[in-house]
Amino acid sequence: MDALATRGVVYVAFGDYYVAEAVHSARSLQQHSPGLPTVLFTDRVPADSPFDEVRIAQIDHIRAKVDLLTESPFEETLYIDSDTRVVRDIRDIFDVLVKYDVAMTYDFGRKRQTMADRGPEYAAIPYAFGEFNGGVILYRRSEAGLGFLKRWQELFHQYKDKTSGWDQATLRVAAWQSDARIMVLPPEFNIRSEGVKRRVQKSVKNGSNPGCMEPRILHWHGLHEPKWYHRFSPKYRACKY
Numbered sequence: 324m325d326a327l328a329t330r331g332v333v334y335v336a337f338g339d340y341y342v343a344e345a346v347h348s349a350r351s352l353q354q355h356s357p358g359l360p361t362v363l364f365t366d367r368v369p370a371d372s373p374f375d376e377v378r379i380a381q382i383d384h385i386r387a388k389v390d391l392l393t394e395s396p397f398e399e400t401l402y403i404d405s406d407t408r409v410v411r412d413i414r415d416i417f418d419v420l421v422k423y424d425v426a427m428t429y430d431f432g433r434k435r436q437t438m439a440d441r442g443p444e445y446a447a448i449p450y451a452f453g454e455f456n457g458g459v460i461l462y463r464r465s466e467a468g469l470g471f472l473k474r475w476q477e478l479f480h481q482y483k484d485k486t487s488g489w490d491q492a493t494l495r496v497a498a499w500q501s502d503a504r505i506m507v508l509p510p511e512f513n514i515r516s517e518g519v520k521r522r523v524q525k526s527v528k529n530g531s532n533p534g535c536m537e538p539r540i541l542h543w544h545g546l547h548e549p550k551w552y553h554r555f556s557p558k559y560r561a562c563k564y
Contacts (some may be wrong), residue, residue: 324344328360328396328397328398329397329398329399330359330360330397330398330399330400330401330417331359331361331362331375331395331396331399331400331401332349332352332359332360332361332399332400332401332402332403333358333360333361333362333363333364333391333392333395333397333400333401333402333403334348334349334361334362334363334364334365334374334402334403334405335363335364335365335387335388335391335402335405336364336365336405336424337365337366337367337382337387338366338367339367340520341405341406342363342365342367342369342405343369343406344405344406344407345369345405346369346372346373348403348405348407348408348409349361349363349373349374350373351407351409351410352358352403352409352410352527353373354409354411354415355410355411355412356409356412356413356414358414359414360376361373361374361375361376361393361399362374362376362377362378362397363376363377363378364380364387364388364391364394365377365379365380366379366380366381367377367379370460373495376396376460377470378394380394384483384488385488385552386479386483386488386489386490387398388402388404388418388457388490389475389479389490390399390475390476392460392462392472392501393469393472393473394475394532395464397464398463398464399417399420399461399462399463399464400411400462400463400464401416401417401459401460401461402460402461402462403458404457404459407458407459413512416461416508416512417461419506419508420459420461420462420463422489422501422504422506423503423504423505423506424462424463424465424468424471424504424505425462425463425467425468425471425498425501425503425504425505425506425509426460426461426462426505426506426507426508426513427455427456427457427459427460427462427498427505427506427508427513428455428456428459428507428508428509428510428512428513429453429454429455429456429507429510430453430454430455430456430491431515431519431520431523431535431536432453432454432491432523432532432535433450433453433454433535433536434448434449434450434453434454434535435453435454435492435496435532435535436531436532436533437531437532438486438489438491438492441482441485441486441492441497442482442485442486443448444478444496444500445492445493445496447493448495448496452486452495452498452499453495454492454494454495455491455494455495455498456491456513456515457490457491457494457528458513459508459512459513463477464538465503467501467502467503467504468503469499470501470503471498471501471503471505472497474497474500474501474529475490475493475497476496477492478496479493481493495562509562521537522557523535524536538561541555541561543546543558545558545559
């Protein structure tokens with residue numbers, strides 16, 4: 324890129340398989356959100372690259388994005404995991420950064436007992452402050468926004484042996500500790516597969532993640548006087564999340 328762009332998209336992908344995924348995602352971004360510049364951090368330059376810039380990096384662990392997001396050349400950055408496809412125009416997502424420093428969607432995980440057992444900082448956070456998914460992260464180059472990312476990096480390396488290199492537990496802690504103004508994006512900006520959801524629900528059933536994603540508050544008329552026929556009408560049944 325010739326000059327520092329205000330807004331752009333960052334990908335991080337290492338190895339042929341993940342680079343191929345990132346190429347696919349970037350092409351879908353170009354199709355549905357034209358005009359957004361893209362940068363790929365990687366260990367190899369893809370053939371017929373769709374990216375405006377490719378930056379070679381050397382990272383010695385599997386969560387390279389934790390170390391590289393602060394290297395974005397943009398004032399406002401949308402990071403997207405390589406295993407994605409953009410299917411509608413998402414350019415207006417950047418407009419929320421007028422008010423917020425960071426925006427992410429919630430993950431299915433909420434508060435995982437396995438991670439709580441490995442880290443007191445994670446365990447101390449209430450269930451109501453759920454895990455964020457690290458696959459789509461919008462952020463601006465503010466003191467608070469970069470501070471959040473740097474804190475995530477510190478926590479990741481502090482706990483990476485205990486978490487086996489998994490990054491979302493420390494992302495949750497960094498968000499909790501951060502002074503950044505964090506917006507929760509609608510789930511349509513980071514749609515996960517049904518298989519991922521079922522895997523989390525299975526962990527609830529086998530007791531390794533008790534209570535995760537179970538309803539806390541119901542909200543519709545008629546709850547105070549349920550009738551037998553309510554079961555046959557969607558007006559009186561909980562929607563499925």
